[in-house]
Amino acid sequence: MSSANLTRQETAARSAAVNVREVRVELDLQGARNSEERGFGTTTTLAFDASEPTTWIDFIGESVDHVMVNDVEVPIEYDGARITVRGLAASNTVVIEATGVYSRSGEGLHRFIDPVDGETYLYTQYEPADSRRVMACFEQPDMKASYTFVVRAPSDWLVLSNQSVANAREEDGAQIVEFAPTLPLSSYITAVAAGPYHRIDSTWTRGEQQVALGVLCRASLAPHLEADEIIEITRQGLDFFTEAFAFAYPWGKYDQIFVPEYNLGAMENPGLVTFTEAYIPRGAATDAQRGARANTILHEMAHMWFGDLVTMRWWDDLWLKESFADYMGSHASAAATRFIDAWERFAANRKAWAYQQDQLPTTHPIVADIPDLEAAKLNFDGITYAKGAAVLKQLVAFVGEEAFFEGARRYFAAHAYGNTTLDDLLVQLEQVSGRDVRAWSQAWLETSGVSTLWLETDSAGQRMLVQSDPRPHRLRVGLYDLSDGLLVLREQVELDITEERTPVTLPDADLVLLNDADLSYVKARLDETSLAAVSTALSTLPPLPRALVWSSLWNATRDGELAVADYLDIVRRHAPAEENIALLSGVLANAAYTIGHFVPADGRGAEREAWLIATETAMDAAAAGSDAQLAWARAFASASATSDASTTRVRALLDGHGPAGLPIDPELRWSLIAALATTGDFSEADIARELENDDTADGRTAAMRASASRPTPDARAEAWDRAWSDHGLSNDHLDAIIAGVRAGARRDLIARFDDEYFAWISGTWGSRSIEIAKRLVLGLFPAADTTDVVDAWLAGNPTAPAALRRLVIEQRDHLAREIRVRAAQPQVVGD
Template sequence: MSSANLTRQECAARSAAITLSDVHVELDLRHARDPQQAGFRSTTTLRFDATAPQTWIDFIGEDVHRVTVNGQEQPVEYDGARISVSGLTASNTVVVDATGLYSRSGEGLHRFVDPVDGETYLYTQYEPADSRRVMACFEQPDMKAAYTFVVHAPIGWHVLSNQSAASVAQAADAQTVTFAPTLPLSSYITAIAAGPYHRVDAEWTRGDQTVALGVLCRPSLAEFLEADEIVQVTREGLDFFTDAFAFAYPWGKYDQIFVPEYNLGAMENPGLVTFTESYLPRGAATDAQRGGRANTILHEMAHMWFGDLVTMRWWDDLWLKESFADYMGAHASAAATRYTDAWVRFAANRKAWAYQQDQLPTTHPIVADIVDLEAAKLNFDGITYAKGASVLKQLVAFVGEDHFFEGARRYFAAHAFGNTTLEDLLVQLEEVSGRDVRAWSRAWLETSGMSTLSLTPAGEGEWTLEQTDPRPHRLRVGLYDLVDDALARRDILELDITDARTTVEAGAADLMLLNDDDLTYAKVRLDPTSLTAVDKALSTLAPLPRALVWASLWNATRDGELAAVRYLAIVGRHAPAEENIGLLTGVLANAAHAIGHYVAEHDRQAQRAGWLETTWAAMTDAAPASDAQLSWARAFAAAASYVDAGASRARAILDGTAPEGLRVDPDLRWALLTALATSGNASLDDIEAELARDDTASGRTAAVRARASLPEREVRVRAWHRAWDDTGLSNDHLSATIAGVRAGGRRDLVDDLDAEYFPRIMPAWRDRSIELARRLVVGLFPSTEDLEPVDRWLEDENAAPGALRRLVLEQRDHLARDLRVRAAQDQLAV
């Protein structure tokens, strides 16, 4: 095992022997603008008590120059990931003088040069274990400390960290910013950002507490920042969580910064939350996109309490922060902001991620068994986030909302600035609710998989509710009648079920909707009568039941129980009338996926052509300048990558002959041009001309993808090899290159490279960062008709790292599902 891959067992032993008190970090970023300077000086002073004479300190960088222990210099014992220190006494001060490396992978201290202004922008991203790429540290969440950061940087730069600056000294062309010490934090949620960012200031006041707010981005994106909207959501969230948790926001200031080439949606660093620039659309944006951004703002804000104030002891209990934050993001959006449809989007889209993950052979309980850091890195998945949030919604229904929040308040009061496990939360919830929360936990948090619920007639006025993989559910059954071609709810039944079969007394209904109001986590099947009713009148349902029906149809399609062509027909009939843009966006993505993965091979081209026409017609029929028109235009651009017949219409939009009102922003232009390039209807000269028009960071990334998408074998093969071999590619440019290789489903251009894939993945895992290696392993997996090569690799490489095997197993399962569902299509009723 690599020395960089820390295990749970050794970290537990280290924290038992070491009590960390405070850490002082000095970073010299004065030469960050010089591309010849690959690294930066990092000097860390750690103060801690010890009951063992030796330990190790984590650091990944260019070199460690000097180590002193209690004032005595020691020989440097450094293996590239761990610094061994010895001669420890009861109380210790260790100083590590080292050089870290600027990152182009989004891990550690990422350095980015904006082509618009030529300026350099820095930010950190650490979770779960990349703070050691910037400072020497104890890289585990249960070793909290007060951190003091001192940063030397060019004059004129904003320099930010978790706390406000205590002092700023200027000399010549440099500034030294000393930040106030933090309250106790885990290393992975400390943060630094530096550069000539654009900043908007505001504040939030509640009673006698005033919190300074900052919203930042690169100046070249300032016109798209929508700072007023972001500040409004931030204030609403702080109001909501202050009341809900009865614990004042503890971290002083609240900066939110949108950064380039970011690997995540966002990260909850207290006092300095980082977000991907994808949340700043360049020109055109739907209200659903803004709602998604608001949800993420509130998700990260919930972490200020769930995760930052109270932190899991080890990554087994990652759900203690992520499941709660995912739940709170939707809950607070619906309760405190104008985005009251947050649970609608959650039901149809977010839970789809959970359902998919929970059917993989690598699924795991929400409370997972995380043996090492590599496993932790891959556990930021649909189980920990979306299933966990779905299950918490069931918990709220089980104990009652008032009891749930009271339990949370007691949890924060009891464990503020500490570390916890599952048991610490259960104690509080059980005490306030009087319910058997431990039995609930065993059924929901400590098992994997999900139930599938269905209804079958059982006699006059009776139905049998069946559930596979039985669990306790509190749920509702909606009874809907079809009146004047519209579905209306006549009655609703509330049930507690635990068994595989339950008798339900209910009269006949045109639609029997299981899990109405979406209280529980389960796949739901529609009975034949209900399927006929939604086929006819789906778009007449209210938003939440409509979301649940869309989800049910999609799950049945993925499971090979509903013909993909019937699903696409329902989409074609009802998606053009879908008023909720969050639902529409998900349905459009699912339809495209169904064509590419589940439609039988002999029918695929016809379905692609039909889908192109559907998207074009819906776009031209949509209200001018509406969110629906923009959503359909994006779907049309994606569809045109596969069908040559879309070329003339895509070109017309680019040339200015667009449907009335369509907002053709730079990102849509690139989507259309890439579609033309993929189908062979645009040239390299066209791509270079568009880049000249949009020579921005986003434009350059889009150009990388477009160039790699040209349907020429030489181009695709070159891009395939560049992805594996060019270690100078940034994270975003690597993803763009991989997307180009896969564009338009043209596997025939690179299928002879399949044999090279499996020999390459182990070296990539060994030599590249886990983030970049993951993109290669997943993105270039050979989706052939033959499972034998992957099965052979899994058999031959049974000693491969567990995290790598997990990725390959998941890709195998996706491919096996595709093949299985395609094979079933001709036997399914349309």
């Protein structure tokens, strides 16, 4: 095993022997503007107690130049990931001078040069274990310390960290900024950002507490920054969480910075939260996009308590922060902001991620077994986030909302600035609620898999709720009548079920909606009568039942129980009437996926044409300037990539001849260009001319994708080779190249690379960062008609790294599902 892949066992032994108190990190970023300068100076001073004479300190960088142990310089013992230090006393000071490397993968200290103005921007991203790319540290969450950052940077830059500036001075044309020491933090949530960022300041006040708020982005994005709304959501969230948790926001200031080429949606660094720039659209944005941004702001804010104040001891209990933050993002959105549809969005879209992940052969309990860092990296998944949030919603219903929040308050009071495991939380919840929370934990947190629930009626008329993989559920069954073309709720019946088969007394209804109100985590099926009712009148249901029906239809289609033709027919008939844009966006994505993956080859062309017509028709019919119009236009652009029947209309949109009110903003424009490039109707010269008009970071990335999308063997081969071989590609540029290779589902152009893929992946996993390697393994996985070549690789590589095998196994399962669902369909779909 690589020394970079830390294990749970060895880190537990290290934290038992070492107690770190203070860490001082000095970074020399003065040369960052010079793109030829690969590295930066980093000096770390660690003060810690030790009960063993030898330990190691983590660092990944260009070089380790000097190591001092208790004022004595010692020989350097460095293997590229660990610095061994010997001769330790009971109390120690270790100073490590080293050279770090600027990142282009979003791991460590990422450097970005803005093509608009040539300015350089830096920011850090560490989770789960990349702070060691910037400083020498004890890279594990249970070794908290007070951190002091000192940064040397160009004098005209803003420099930020978790805390406010303690002092700053000018020296030799540079500024040296020292920040106040932090409260105890794990290394992975420390942060630094530097560059000529645009900044908006505000404050939040509650009683005697006043917190400085900052919203930052690149200077060239400043005209698009919706700072007022971001600040409003921030204030609403701080009000809500301070009241709910009865623990004052502890981290001083609250800066939120939107950064380029980001690998995540956001990261909860206390006092300096980082977000992807995707939350700053350069043109039109739907209210669903703003709702998603609000949810993420509140998700990260919840981490200030769940994760930052109280941190899991090891990554097994990653859910202790992520499941809670995912739940709180939706809960606080609905309770404290104008985005009151958060739970509808969660039911239809977020839980779909959980259901998909939970049906893979690599599924795992929410409280997972995480033996090492590579496993931890892959467990930032739909189980840890969305399933965890879904079952926490059940827990709130089980113990009661007041008891849940009182348990959280006691948890924070008992463990502030410390580390915990599952049992520490259960103790508090059990004491305050009087409920058997441990039995609930065993049923939901410590098992894997998702139950499917359906209604059966026997020959005697006895109704039975049947569930696969039985679990305890508290749920509601909604009974709806179809009247004058409308589905209207007659009543809800609340039930507790635990067994595989539960007799129930339910009157007849046109729609029997199992798990109405979305109280439980379960795939609920529609019976034939209910399916007929929603096929007629789905769009007349209220938002949450509508979300649950869309979810049920999608799950049944993925599982091969609902014919894809029937699903697509329902989408074409009812999606144009869908008023909730978050639900609509999810349905549009699922329909496009169904056509590309679940429709048999002999019917795919007809379904693509039908979908192209449907998206164009809905775009034209939508209200001028509406979110629906924009959503359908984006769907039309995507659909146009698989058919040249729309070339004339796409060009007309690019020329400004679209439906009234439709903004052809940069995002939509590049999507239309990518469609034309994919069908061979936009040349390399055309792409170059378009880039001249939008020579921005997003423009360059989009142009790269369009170029890689050209439907020639040479263009796809060039893109394929570059994806694997060009180590200078940033994370965003790699994604663009991969998207180009896959564009238009042109297997005829890329099937020849299937064997080459399996020749590449093992070496890539060992030589590239896990973030980049993961994108390659997932993005370029061959979408073949059989699993034979995948099975051969798995059989022939039993000792491949476990994390790599997991990714391949999951992709094989997705492929096998697609093959299975296609085989279950009639020979020709859509005729």
